[in-house]
Amino acid sequence: MGKKGKYGLLSYLVDEHLIFYKNLINPKKFIAFTFIEVKKFYPLISILSKFLIEKYIKYFSIQLNTRDNNKKIVVINFEDIEKDRITKSFNIVYETLNKDGILIKFLRNNDLEKEFLAILLNGFESNIHISKNSDTILIKDNKNPRRLDFYRINLERIDEKTSFIYCFLNIINNYNRSGFLIFHIKVDFSDNIKILSYFVEESKLYEDLNSIEKNVNLFFNIALLEKLKINIKDLFKFLWRLGISDNFYLLEDLKDLFLSEDQNTLSELMSFNSKFELNLLNNQIEFKRLSKHLIFIEQWCIFLVLTLLDSNLIRKIIEHYHSKYFIYILILNEKEYDKLLEIKEIKLLKKIKIMHHDEFSTFNFKTLKNSSYLENS
Numbered sequence: 001m002g003k004k005g006k007y008g009l010l011s012y013l014v015d016e017h018l019i020f021y022k023n024l025i026n027p028k029k030f031i032a033f034t035f036i037e038v039k040k041f042y043p044l045i046s047i048l049s050k051f052l053i054e055k056y057i058k059y060f061s062i063q064l065n066t067r068d069n070n071k072k073i074v075v076i077n078f079e080d081i082e083k084d085r086i087t088k089s090f091n092i093v094y095e096t097l098n099k100d101g102i103l104i105k106f107l108r109n110n111d112l113e114k115e116f117l118a119i120l121l122n123g124f125e126s127n128i129h130i131s132k133n134s135d136t137i138l139i140k141d142n143k144n145p146r147r148l149d150f151y152r153i154n155l156e157r158i159d160e161k162t163s164f165i166y167c168f169l170n171i172i173n174n175y176n177r178s179g180f181l182i183f184h185i186k187v188d189f190s191d192n193i194k195i196l197s198y199f200v201e202e203s204k205l206y207e208d209l210n211s212i213e214k215n216v217n218l219f220f221n222i223a224l225l226e227k228l229k230i231n232i233k234d235l236f237k238f239l240w241r242l243g244i245s246d247n248f249y250l251l252e253d254l255k256d257l258f259l260s261e262d263q264n265t266l267s268e269l270m271s272f273n274s275k276f277e278l279n280l281l282n283n284q285i286e287f288k289r290l291s292k293h294l295i296f297i298e299q300w301c302i303f304l305v306l307t308l309l310d311s312n313l314i315r316k317i318i319e320h321y322h323s324k325y326f327i328y329i330l331i332l333n334e335k336e337y338d339k340l341l342e343i344k345e346i347k348l349l350k351k352i353k354i355m356h357h358d359e360f361s362t363f364n365f366k367t368l369k370n371s372s373y374l375e376n377s
Helices: 042-053 083-099 109-121 161-174 212-220 232-239 251-258 263-282 311-321 334-341 357-361 365-369 371-376
Strands: 002-004 012-015 018-022 030-038 059-065 068-080 104-106 129-133 136-140 146-153 178-187 193-204 225-227 287-289 294-297 301-306 326-331 352-355
Touching (some): 018 109, 030 109, 042 083, 042 178, 042 193, 068 161, 109 232, 146 212, 161 212, 212 225, 263 301, 263 365, 301 311, 326 357, 334 352
Parallel strands (some): 301 326, 326 352
Antiparallel strands (some): 012 018, 018 030, 030 068, 030 104, 059 178, 136 146, 178 193, 287 294
């Protein structure tokens, strides 16, 4: 165990799987954190929600790094007036999760401390300076100035919950931006499990950036992101993976956010996408991956690829893009393709081509280089 206060962000103690703090408001209380790397969220969320209600834990938060989509971190918070009781609560959580056979890894000692600080201080040395410029937090040392911008995520406006996380991380990466997507989950006095979410963008101090808020909201066609004002004194909330706004929602209404899609269907789509993108690259065709279903090609057309028919998604894409771009719709499943052909209002629209999978296998990719091809086809 050792005291770690060199960053000026309070002092903490690292003890095996736990990081301990003194409570800011009530110094008689201890606050502790444990960090878990996970493969899947959903079974873990169900178990941790029960621990919230039973008062074994204070809250838990889910953290995703936009630069590493495969890295999933769950942060669990404990609070008590006695450190020993926190340790006992942790042991119950630890034994329960390991016994349930969930694919997890509890971080410890150096790995725990590194992950704990990385969200705020990764790449910085000890002598840092934190300041505020308008709504942006600036962090500087002698070498690596960086800024942090905070955005509320209006979860109630998301339609496609099972694919939201995937799509959000992809759109951030497609704009060559980076940051952290946080879901904060707690229990209220009526034992309701509640959730809020926010995105923290990190960027170089003098990097010329377009508005990620505008771009994300345009892509999802909803007011999804909303810029937040955060004071330096509240920066510990980010480090502790607390909520930084007050727009909580019931977790029960949003649990589909953490449900993965059918693995066979997802695998088929990912395999197709890889081959599709390889063909685009080989033909020197410019494209931008907007989501696992959408590719924007050569500034003039959109390719929508589905494994199963999703008429609501198709209509949404048409509403959002049809006035500006030509749209290809490809459904990999034969029966689902036939269902799409029965939707006459889509089939009869101009600037839309419904493509059969066999037709795509002989598709001339070079035609995508020139939009005038459509006028002669």
